[in-house]
Amino acid sequence: MFRRCAISVFLALVGICAWGRTRPHYGGTLRVEIAGDGITSSDATVLHLLLDGLTRFGADGALQPALATNWTADDGSHRWEFSLRRGVQFHNGDPLTADRVVASLNLACNGDCPWTQVHAVGSSVVFVGDSPMPNLPWLLAEKQFLISLAGTADGTAPACCIGTGPYQLAAHSSPQLVELSANEGYWGGRAFADKIEVATGKSIRDQWLDLSLGRADVVEVPAEDLRQAQQQRLTVVVSPAAELLALKIAGTGALANPMLRASIAQAVDRSALSNVIFQKQGEITASLLPQELTGYAFLFPADRDLDKAHELRGGLACPPLTLGYEGDGAMQLAAQRIALNLREAGFDVQAVALKAPQHPDLALRLLPLHGSDPAAAMEILLHAEGEQATVADASPAALYRAEHDFLARSTLLPLLDLPRAYALGPRVRDFVLLADGTPDLASASLEDAP
């Protein structure tokens, strides 16, 4: 009996110790380094810490309530009513009201909204659309529709990003450093780290150097550098496919002829992009959505067929084309590689760094792959690309038809599904990535926190 009790006590003590060892600690400063600014860049790391949406994606891609606790659809998804969470306050102490949410949303999409009208009804926000909006809750989880007090969710001015997020802006001492402090009254519970310092505009090389020197806790790992990071035995957290690398082909101007666009689609060598430039970390695809999400992506052929490209182009004359790309590194390389591929097919293509007012004939884009719902993910993707497409029927066959019809226009050429990854320092614990690849820094804690 004593023996049993002793063993039981011993096991209990071990269990308590183990739990104590793994339980997140509050406090400390989490040092994050990113290449972008954290607000306008695609990951919007800082923005997701400052602002909340009405809904959000969970780590598994499922839709979760955020500032809205529940929502209902009426009239065949023409009307949606979102009930706001009660007792939520902005960082400045102002209460979250339906009117403020409506004002933020109206500013967010600047007239180009998926809905026709949005208005406050008591503590609810009501969306009305001329066409059905079956995927509106998923769309509202996008960073575009994060709620801010000043309605600056587009992030043009980080200093005025007053939201309801787990962190608030503590200081913006320099353009390269954003200091965030934990929002004590966060509706989802206080974040573990007291402060987060986000160093922006850091090159990947500098990030990795700082990580190795212990000056950073979380740094980015681009897909093309994943293998190198693993070779260097960094602690890397990788998301599932979070972005679609795609070639946007202008349907007007020099490429108004669909045969030319089809020829371009056949000329691009995806395997070279995947195997060499992205170091086998990207999934070759000719489909908008990943295979694991839809199950039919394999139906879209992704192999290069140069002969067919020549055949489709025929004797059609085509003036010199520009291929725009954003960023540098792999994106630049990929753009140059595609330009080379297209030259083989007889196109004179010049890869150029994309600037805001430019409208190149071709553009290499990274599109978001958000959520676990294929229809919603496709609508989000198309919406990000400026396409006002509503995917009402979520059945695989209907989705396939919709995607097939869209891709047949050859205005968007899916190339690779890419993950997002971050390398962590030894202090970081409980670091997870959301389904869209955004790091959930509010859930992360520090090992050496008091």
Added chain:
Amino acid sequence: MSLRQKLLLVFSLTVAAAVAAVAWTVLVRIRRVFELRDQEETALFVSQFQREFQHRSAEVAAAVDRLAASDSARALALGLVQTGDASPYLTEAQTMAQDAQLDFLEVVGPDGNVVSSAQWPARFGYAEPAAANAAQEPFLKREELPDGSTALGLFAVRAVRGSDAQVKLIGGERLDQGFLADLPAAPGMQIGLYGDANMAAIVNLATGATSSAAPVFDPTRLLGVDGSLPGAAYYQRLIDAALKSGAQTNGIVNPTGRREDSLNATAIPLKNQSGAVMAVLIVALSRAGMVEAQQHIRAIAYGVAAGGILLAIAFSLWTAARFSRPIEQLARAAGEVAGGNWDVRVRERGRDEVSALARSFNHMTAQLADQRERLIQSERVAAWRELARRLAHELKNPLFPLQLTVENLVRARELPPEEFDEVFRESTSTLSAEIANLKKIIGRFSDFSKMPKPELERIDAKDLVARVRSLHAQAIGPATAIEFKVEVADAPMPLRADPELLHRALSNLVLNAIDAMPNGGTLTLSARPLGDKIELRVADTGEGLTPEECERLFTPYYTTKQHGTGLGLAIVQSVVADHAGTISVESRAGGGAAFIIMLPRADA
């Protein structure tokens, strides 16, 4: 132009031409010397460039060689050969190129395809034909770049050690502004590099293949050390010539049109291994120093020439004066001799030809004066003899009747008084007549010897003619059967003349004309202006004169009349000569005669 001016001109031109010839010769020689110096300097730089080029080639080859032997390259080659996976080495070339300070570097795998490219990373997987040139000498190659441009580079190919020549490195250095800046350049020297992506396709000297399309010169492709080369368009001729011939070409380039800005340029074609011209290197040396020196020397030459010419003119003046003065004196003396002054003499200096001429002139004038004196003496004697003959003749004619009358009177003394009285009356009458005739003859001689000096006054020829007409119109009546016609022009005919003398002269001619027409005829007295002369004409329709008579007509004491003294026309000629006029006769046998007096027209 006087002799002195001619001499001056000839001397000046001769000396000026000589000075100019010397100056031109000096300038040409100086220019040739400077051009030679320029060419030598350019040739020196060209040889320096070729050494520098070889040095750079060796440097590139050494750099690629070191890379091929490096651990990183050997590890790359080993991994590549073992795994066949080229993807891990995508950016390896950039790192290696950076370490080796090469502008271009490509790693080429066993399949001949690019594994990694520093200059165009996206070019992996594409074939690189230049990899076949491993272990060969460095070569020129035009490399395509991602932005669509091309760059000329100096390349070397080496196989990675330990890879059994399966993995190769193609490294190179860009021939650009930096390359030009490193070249040894003298002050005032410009260096440019002209490159065209299509150049190699245009001329291939090794194969002889030539594109039908002529290369279009693009000045923007001619780069200098600091960007585009100033006046790039002016190098087109040289570059085109170098491209066409494939050989080094020299020439003068003048970008601004000012000589001091001109350049002595050399175009050096840079060829690849197959002989195709890949680029043209321009080496241009400023000619400012040479031009300034030339201008300085030219200014000195011009100054010397101007001074020489001025001195030549002064010397010519002195020489011309020295040579021409005796001749001028001779000319003046000859003019005076021509004017009648035979007593003129010129100075005789020296023993040269001019002095001999002066002596001859003086001798000639002395002889002329002597001969004139003798001629005058002869003429005077002849005149006296003629006068004596005429006097004897004139006086003998009346003396004979006088003698006969006196002898008749002597014989008549024997006659009865009545007959004697009659004879006496006849004899005294005859004696009176002959004595009167003698007096008349003597009076004429007296008149001729006492020709008065003309008293000139302004008269009109019309008045003169009118006066003569009025005098003789009465005498010429119907009994003489002579028609007296007067023809006077309407225009004024002013004369500076003595009216009395001219009246006597004209009257004498009118009387002669009347005498020439014993059987009647037409006497015409006319006056008319002829330019700056006034013509007075007295014409008859008598028998006329023979040419011999016309020739001797104005000789004193020559007459064709039975009882003429031969002084009438001599007096007329004397009067006309005193009025600076001339008298002439026109006649032909049986056609009458016309005496024409030309007198100078008086000023208005």
